[in-house]
Amino acid sequence: MRKQLRVGVYICHCGRNIAGYVDIPQIVEKLKAVPNVTMVKDEKYMCSDQGQAMIQEDVREGIIDRVVVASCSPTMHERTFRRCVAEAGFNPYLYQQVDIRENCSWVTKDREEATAKAYAIVQAGVSRVKGLKPLWPTEYPVTPTALVIGGGVAGITAAIDILEAGFKVVLVERVDHLGGWARRIGRGFPTLIPVQDFLQNKLEVLESYPQLTLHLSSEVVALDGFPGNFQATIRQVDNTTIEETIGSVIVSTGFSPFDARKKPEYGYGNTKQVITTVELEELLEKGMPSDNGQPKEVAFIQCVGSRDKSIEREYCSRACCMVVAKQALLLKELIPDAQVSVFYMDVRAFGKGYEEFYEKAQRKGVLYIRGNPSEVYRAGDKMIIRYEDTLLGRPQEAKADLVVLAVGMEPAEGTADLTNTLRVTADKDGFFLEAHPKLGPLDTHADGIFIAGCCQGPKDLPDTVAQAHGAAARATLSFHQGQVIKEPIVASVDEEVCSGCRLCEAICSFDALRFDERRKRMTVQEAVCKGCGACAATCPSGAISLKHFLPSQMLSWVEGFLL
């Protein structure tokens, strides 16, 4: 007779996160009486090395056959503990993580209720873990070519790093030239060094690599395959499409400036005397218009299209404060007797040398007025700005020959389509969503797809460059290794049962199912399958199951709750 499975249960206090709300000693005692549970331990932080070592010791001593850790959400630490048991010589899929923090202690105030709930969750985990089967990952070779979408500073920077490391790059740019918005910037802040020198230098380096394939006036319209071996479909200017095989993707599609017409109270579009910072940037390079003499009074208005709930732009655009400080200072140098003022809410001069630059602008006579104008209107040949000076606490009016609106950044046109094409997520403002706000700023939730620059959120040039270098590293880790490793939690089709109805094919978001016409059976491309389980749920004859989530495994889980 087969010997009884021995389950080890390890309960995490998570400091006070769990222990503060759940009576752990009580759960430990009750678990000792549960059949198959032969080991129960608790620890302040199971994720700590001590906690992990405790599990590994029991695994190595051969006194347990299955492991349950009751701690946080699997998204937090499932990988940690799978690796932990694997290192001790266990198949990682014989491990079950149960969540008694996010799903229990954090949301259940009453201690008794929280304890009862935590116990039920743990007990169900024990019931499930008994039915788990060992699984093994698969290794696939990698095509060491990166697709970079967007040829602005971010895309160029990332592409150079990848080429420099000896790999290939396919760079797709929507317009007929590289450089993006940086082409339209005169001088950088805070150094006032011409940005074109920086850009030209980068372009020369980029174009010196024969391993670069450049598609100008082109767009990525489809992405198939899987990390390490994607097929990208690129539509070219003549509407023909070509396919490129690539190993990873970097999205660096940048931003669009906010359309100032959406703030009609500032009068943009009605008069040449109200312009945006984008327009002023070019004027500062090409020379200010002097048909009516040079402007003697210039007013900048900050946060146009930023920090503004009324137009659903709650976020800060991060670069405008410094763009304005730079332009104001340059204007002051160009027209020394001009009065240059800046209407602001908070001056966000946070980067290296920025605060000092802002100081300098003030010293050179740029007048900073705290308050956001409510209205700009014409009176004779002047523009009148109505505002409340929040420092003086009263409404005021100011005159200007030229009003400059510091327009914020929005996702570039077409961003929503591209997120769909790549099957990645956008954040609430429409920018690409990073995998983790702190530790995964360059990754997306889709393996093999990375983000750099303003497509992830507004940022200035140095931060864009740093992020672009970073995305290059992330996108090439598997190239250096030469392979990708695929998790084994995928769908599988029982050919005896499959009737070939093809209902599942339409439901798969990842194009992972292929119909075998000859045998009239569905098959799964395991490398593409994400293990979402949609096909399994759809199949009317129950022919598809998801490994690690087999019906029997799910049922024993549910049974565990009913015990």
Next chain:
Amino acid sequence: MPAVPPAIQKVLVIGGGIAGMQASLDVANAGYQVYLVERYPWIGGHMSQFDKTFPTNDCAMCTISPKLTEVGQHPAIELITNAEVQEVRGEKGAFHVRVLQRPRYIDEGKCTACGQCAKACRLKDKVFDDFNMGFGTRSACYLAYPQAIPVTYAIDPDHCLMVTRGQCGTMPKCIEACDRQAIDFEQQESSVELEVGAIIVAVGYEVFDPRMKPEYGYGKYKGVITSLEMERLFSPSGPTEGEIIIEGKVPKRFVFIQCVGSRDQTVGNPYCSRVCCMYTAKHAYGIRDRVSGAQVTVCFTDVRAFGKGYEEFHERVQRSGVVYRRGLPSEVSARNGNLVVRGEDTLLNRPYEEEADVVVLACGLRPPRGMKEIAAILDLAVDENGFLKEQDPHDPVVSGRPGVFFAGCCESPKDITDSVSQASGAAAKALAVISKVHG
């Protein structure tokens, strides 16, 4: 391109905070050997001291702990803790590095982190707990925090009686207590010689010393604390296990002062420290969340909530009942056992006084101790504020010395997100130097 000898396919990372950890992991996960040199006995840096991270209020330890473990267990990362880089010779592709490793006095191979040595130590509860910012005490043998990597105790050479005086009673208690015989006072300083193709500098920052602003009374009044001290009070593994208790009492009235040691010419720090606005918002929110009926005021000049989700978080903090008062206080004093914050409200245009139980100073970020020395060893320039200077101001990652790259706050203050991005960036540049594809 001219033929160059193949680069040594190894990377040195200096500094084991979150930037150094991320850079190490990227290089190691690409399949190359990393030496991670850390001055402290454990990696984790400042982030391991934080309670939560803005703007999501995620538990900082839960976020960093998988990374700590991954670094500690990675077969391609060799941790060299308690160590400092002493000499760097050679050039991009082939650097020769000498590292001085100080004795830990505990054998890493034998220690199981059972903690018996700390319990037995004659100086138990007598040593200033630096990890907890001086809230509470520890022994001379210690593990800074439960998740610390490597999971090995260390002996504090500045306090241990055996190290400082050569004698601890007739026999050190720790030796008696350790049943694995891991305590070893015979350990000596040793030199480690490394050969690497590229170097990533991630030596981080230190917090501004608020004693340089005596008008705020830090060191004079117990109720005046720094933001890093606040983090430890919030932390469930901190000295109060997450309870907000100061001097045995639960304070009710909190005033936060921003820009302490930032944007301040008088202390020689004209720059903005980039993180204080947001960590203060996080603290203020945390107080409203945890201390019922707490009054919270934040004194600020400009709120710099510029990152993703930051503005929205700042809004949420204001909605939670935190009062933002524009204008930095001129003085903190004491009256009838209360702290008194005096300043000018620049929006109301009048001077004010506000009583408080606790004043939290949002201290800025400074170049770390020893920055000049490490810059000299690496032959790198520092900027006017003492941070490392990049070759081109448009590119924060690339140093003036080929093959040497920057990650994190040693280049200039930045938050965790931006440090992590830059760290991956430094890894990309280092990988380009050492890539085996060239050979």
